[in-house]
Amino acid sequence: MVDLSVKIGEVELANPLMPASGTFSYEFADIIDLNRLGAMVAKTVSRDFRAGNPTPRMAETEAGIIQSPGLPSNGIQYFLDEMLPEYKRYTPPMVASISAETTDDFAEMARDISVPGVDVIEVNISCPTRDPRGGNFALQANHTRNVVSAIHAATNKPVWAKLSPNAGDIVGIALAAEEAGADALVIANTFLALKIRTDNFRPALGNKFGGLVSPALKPIIMRMVYQVAREVSIPIIGLGGVCKAEDVVEYMLAGASAVGVGYAAFRNPTALPAIIDDLERWCDERGIEHICDLTGAVRDDDMETDTYVAASSI
């Protein structure tokens, strides 16, 4: 039987599947066995209570949902006192996710959340809806470098930097995060999007803009994972549109070491264990002994990878 375990730096995962921040909590234990997950990723917390964005916070489109919760949070102390003990009833590594508006507060939050029960700090420097204009650190390499450096200096925990698909040059941002000490990259957060209602001519979301979440985005994130994997040496977690075992395989072939799942678990709350089972079967049917061997195993050595050269040679 295939060995599904993977390593993200020093962090060992029993399998490469983890929930996406904001789409999961320990309450899923009512439906699935949380001990089967590769890791548990909590929703992003802010320092203080945040009510989040005005409603409506979700709208359907033909191509998925746009959503704009605006990082509602009961604050870091509530997370540490009330939520972390609930997560620690389960065995997978616990990934806490933090967000802040300034570099200093990000560093302080990283320090404050570096307690024994937290195994990894995911830094959400890429939420497209935290600020109604869509701004965040991960849109620019220098901001990414500054904030990840400050966080890295404030904690001994592994730091996973969650990047933005809205950045023009994702490779440049990824390199900045790596140089600044990130232990892994999560690629990526959601795409900034807009829906306008035709009945009243108003934006469908209370925040106006929202993050588009859809399996249709998977090929775009896949391209980003592929491009970044060629330039960095830290592990990548692919995140966007994973719905089935083959999606996990595809992300790993592109260079990811693990994947996150959000949207699919909205459609089917048991999606994560189902994909883990299917992945095991998929590997066994092909005689794959160690799933980690799939990372970066895309067969393209004989193909042109510079898009400009490739386009001009047609």
Ligand SMILES: Cc1cc2nc3c(=O)[nH]c(=O)nc-3n(C[C@H](O)[C@H](O)[C@H](O)COP(=O)(O)O)c2cc1C
């Ligand atoms: C309702 C909702 C809330 C989310 N909240 C967060 C969050 O708190 N922190 C974060 O980093 N990402 C958040 N995300 C983004 C997801 O973690 C993930 O990047 C995105 O859903 C893409 O993955 P998917 O295609 O598997 O859904 C949220 C997504 C959704 C749909």
